[in-house]
Amino acid sequence: MCEIGNTRSTLDPTNPGDTKSVYDQLCLSYRAIDEFRSKLLGFLPLATGTGGVVLFTNNSLFTAQSSFLGPAGVFGFVVTFGLFTYELYGIRKCHALIVAGKQLEGVLSGQFKERPQALARLVNEPFAAAIIYPAVMAAWAYLRRTDSRRLGARCHLHRMRPQVLLQSSSLPWAFC
Numbered sequence: 001m002c003e004i005g006n007t008r009s010t011l012d013p014t015n016p017g018d019t020k021s022v023y024d025q026l027c028l029s030y031r032a033i034d035e036f037r038s039k040l041l042g043f044l045p046l047a048t049g050t051g052g053v054v055l056f057t058n059n060s061l062f063t064a065q066s067s068f069l070g071p072a073g074v075f076g077f078v079v080t081f082g083l084f085t086y087e088l089y090g091i092r093k094c095h096a097l098i099v100a101g102k103q104l105e106g107v108l109s110g111q112f113k114e115r116p117q118a119l120a121r122l123v124n125e126p127f128a129a130a131i132i133y134p135a136v137m138a139a140w141a142y143l144r145r146t147d148s149r150r151l152g153a154r155c156h157l158h159r160m161r162p163q164v165l166l167q168s169s170s171l172p173w174a175f176c
Contacts, residue, residue, distance in 0.1 A: 019104060019107055019108065020108065022104065023101070023104045023105075023108055023110065026097055026100055026101050026104065027101070027110070027111070029097055030094060030097040030098070030101065033090050033093055033094050033097070034094060034125075036090070037087060037090050037091075037094075037125070037129075040083065040087070041087075041128060041129065041132050044080065044083065044132065044133075044136050045132055045135065045136055048076065048080075048136045048139050048140070049139075051076075052139060052143070055069075055143075069143055069144070069146055070143075070144050072143060073140050073141065073142075073143035073144025073145070073146075074140075074144055076139075076140035076143065077137050077140035077141055077144065080133060080136050080137045080140060081133075081137060083133070084129070084133040084137070087129050087133065088129075091125065091126050091129070094125075098112050098115065
């Protein structure tokens with residue numbers, strides 16, 4: 001039984017035409033997932049890097065928007081982590097499609113059995129994701145840390161003794 005869209009059809013595994021149509025659908029699914037993952041792996045660091053360059057090279061913009069650095073860093077980190085979990089799901093889904101494709105290629109010829117192996121037995125799609133996503137999350141964490149340091153420079157609560165804080169007449173730390 002195969003479900004494509006909202007229609008269900010019964011496929012005969014002994015019929016070469018049915019096997020070919022299932023294989024074609026499997027290839028389309030694999031290509032769609034692989035294309036989305038490739039675009040995301042390219043776009044995510046590009047967008048993060050562009051945002052970092054804009055924030056940190058234009059000093060007036062950095063100063064004007066500095067109160068948003070912490071929340072932006074947290075938001076970017078959480079979104080990137082969510083995309084990373086979706087990437088892990090995509091990796092598992094692609095693996096399942098590759099296994100199914102190899103089984104179907106017992107009857108047909110195709111792309112899954114002749115798939116290139118990892119470069120030096122290490123570099124493949126999951127390896128690339130394992131480098132890119134943590135790097136992007138580190139950039140967002142750095143942005144959050146930059147905001148924490150800015151607040152730390154303004155609010156010396158962690159370095160001052162309580163007696164000094166209570167004796168202070170202006171209480172500049174109250175607005176931190």
